[in-house]
Amino acid sequence: MTTKKTIYLIRHGETDYNKNGIIQGSGVNSDLNENGHLQARLFYMAYKHIPFNKIYVSELNRTQQSIDLFIRNGIPHEIMPELNEINWGIMEGVMPNRINQMLYNQMVEDWKSGYLEKAIEKGESPLQLINRQKTALQKIMQKNEEELILICMHGRAIRSFLCLLLDVPLKQMEDFRHSNLCLYVLNYTPEGKFEISLENSTDHLW
Secondary structure: OOOOOEEEEEEOOOEHHHHOOOOOOOOOOOOEOHHHHHHHHHHHHHHOOOOOOEEEEOOOHHHHHHOHHHHHOOOOEEEOHHHOOOOOHHHOOOOOOHHHHHHHHHHHHHHHOOOOOOOOOOOOOHHHHHHHHHHHHHHHHOOOOOOEEEEEEOHHHHHHHHHHHHOOOHHHHHHOOOOOOOEEEEEEOOOOOEEEEEEEEOHHHO
8 A cells, every 4th residue: 555645635516406405416417517617627727737646536527527627638537436426315306495404404413423324215325435435545545656646526425535534433524514626635644544734625716
């Protein structure tokens, strides 16, 4: 396993689903909206000088569109289904209303209480999510030559992935804030663990 690695971890840019408060999950393959494309351009302009060795993205359009300018600039990338958003089951693509908001809030409270095997009907649990992310992280960490990488993921997936990287209990994933095209920077230490050097930054968007 590598002893040197820096991860730039971003959430995808805004979609119309985000704008309207509609859950996308892994089952809604939406595109960035106009603002999302602007966010992607601003992030690129702010970080195009970073000599990334590799980019990893989910298989969903909104992550790939968010880092497209880096790919056009010649940085190699890999699509990893293991980085997809959590599957929200019957809540995906549904206009927000009082009932599904209550269902969502109750599920989050259950997860915070440690009931991580629970899932929305026809959806995926946090335990299932983090288990597939472990596979992705293992693949990434085995590539010693990739010392500087960019990963583009999704909101809930980022919360879970940060727990994995930082060895934080998964029930604490709500502690990690995120917004569209936010940036976390994490460095792998000689002690064999990751530490956050930049958290939920959106400075590049202003």
